[in-house]
Amino acid sequence: MSEEVKELLSRLIAAGIGAVFFVIWGIYWYRNVERVDRWMMDDWTHRLVEHIPKEERLKKLRRGVMLTFVTAAILFLFFLCNLAQILDALGS
Amino acid sequence: MFDRYAYVNNNPLKFNDPTGHEPHLPNDPCSYEHCEWDSLAGRYVRVSYVPPGMQFESQVDPKLAALTELLSRAATMQLHYTEQGEIDFQKTLETELGEAISVCARAVGGVCGVSLGASGSVVALGGKASADLFVDQQGEMAGYLTVGGGGYAVFSTVNFSAAGIAGVAVHGATVDDMAAWSVQFGGSGKAIAGLSSEWLVGKNASGRNWHGLAVAQSAFGLGFEIHATATYSHLVYRSRGVP
Numbered sequence: 001m002s003e004e005v006k007e008l009l010s011r012l013i014a015a016g017i018g019a020v021f022f023v024i025w026g027i028y029w030y031r032n033v034e035r036v037d038r039w040m041m042d043d044w045t046h047r048l049v050e051h052i053p054k055e056e057r058l059k060k061l062r063r064g065v066m067l068t069f070v071t072a073a074i075l076f077l078f079f080l081c082n083l084a085q086i087l088d089a090l091g092s
Numbered sequence: 093m094f095d096r097y098a099y100v101n102n103n104p105l106k107f108n109d110p111t112g113h114e115p116h117l118p119n120d121p122c123s124y125e126h127c128e129w130d131s132l133a134g135r136y137v138r139v140s141y142v143p144p145g146m147q148f149e150s151q152v153d154p155k156l157a158a159l160t161e162l163l164s165r166a167a168t169m170q171l172h173y174t175e176q177g178e179i180d181f182q183k184t185l186e187t188e189l190g191e192a193i194s195v196c197a198r199a200v201g202g203v204c205g206v207s208l209g210a211s212g213s214v215v216a217l218g219g220k221a222s223a224d225l226f227v228d229q230q231g232e233m234a235g236y237l238t239v240g241g242g243g244y245a246v247f248s249t250v251n252f253s254a255a256g257i258a259g260v261a262v263h264g265a266t267v268d269d270m271a272a273w274s275v276q277f278g279g280s281g282k283a284i285a286g287l288s289s290e291w292l293v294g295k296n297a298s299g300r301n302w303h304g305l306a307v308a309q310s311a312f313g314l315g316f317e318i319h320a321t322a323t324y325s326h327l328v329y330r331s332r333g334v335p
Binding site for chain 1: 182185208209210221222223225235237248249250254255256257283284285310311312313314315316326327328329330332
């Protein structure tokens with residue numbers, strides 16, 4: 001295995017691990033938005049958000065956590081691009 | 093009856109008529125060489141006066157030109173298709189998105205990019221992790237996984253941001269220079285969502301410093317803090333233009 005392929009493989013693995021991490025991270029917080037809301041309401045920060053109904057707050061948090069899936073998607077894109085480069089390198 | 097002073101609205105003490113076409117105030121700059129006959133308006137109009145030797149070519153602000161090009165590219169961005177009719181995601185990523193971001197990179201004289209990630213702290217210690225996509229002035233693209241930690245001064249019981257997106261502009265660097273240790277000084281405020289900004293200072297492999305600015309929007313977070321952190325960026329993708 002050439003040095004170039006080894007390097008590409010290590011990038012592929014790092015991008016893959018990152019993508020999986022952010023998917024798990026996103027799922028975890030999506031399922032725990034109530035906990036975050038409780039932290040927010042137990043602190044002085046409740047003054048900033050108490051005018052928003054609880055359901056609306058939870059909906060905003062769930063919508064916000066979708067960005068972690070975008071992060072995972074970008075890393076997955078890097079994963080695919082590395083894969084394409086590895087296949088090119090092996091083919092040539 | 094013939095009116096001798098009609099040419100100055102019957103007020104020869106106030107007006108004069110050096111052009112022979114309309115009354116002028118004595119100190120009106122629209123007279124003599126500062127005036128030009130406008131055939132559409134049917135009168136003399138003021139023209140800008142540039143002293144001899146002071147003429148220069150008008151030049152569009154390069155930053156404004158770069159912004160216009162960026163917006164134009166964003167409006168016309170399209171996916172590339174292979175001969176088999178499949179989407180060539182790598183070409184799309186590198187040519188369309190890469191070139192669009194490189195316009196920003198040329199405007200800042202370095203690297204532009206987006207960073208998506210998370211950060212948080214417990215008492216005075218905290219950490220951060222993000223996925224970064226950078227493009228430099230040559231249109232080269234690189235992806236990084238960045239992790240690090242440092243000291244936080246927190247003004248709420250809990251401080252964390254589970255999801256956020258940042259626009260990053262770094263002066264005096266290429267995408268390869270971003271594979272480096274860097275330090276960030278900044279702060280954030282978020283309650284559900286919020287904003288954050290950071291000043292970044294890094295050093296490339298040959299020891300040359302670069303510095304930049306990151307402005308982030310937290311989409312899922314809570315807490316108010318200021319911080320000083322150190323991070324390391326690990327390369328996870330590099331476009332084919334590797335020297």
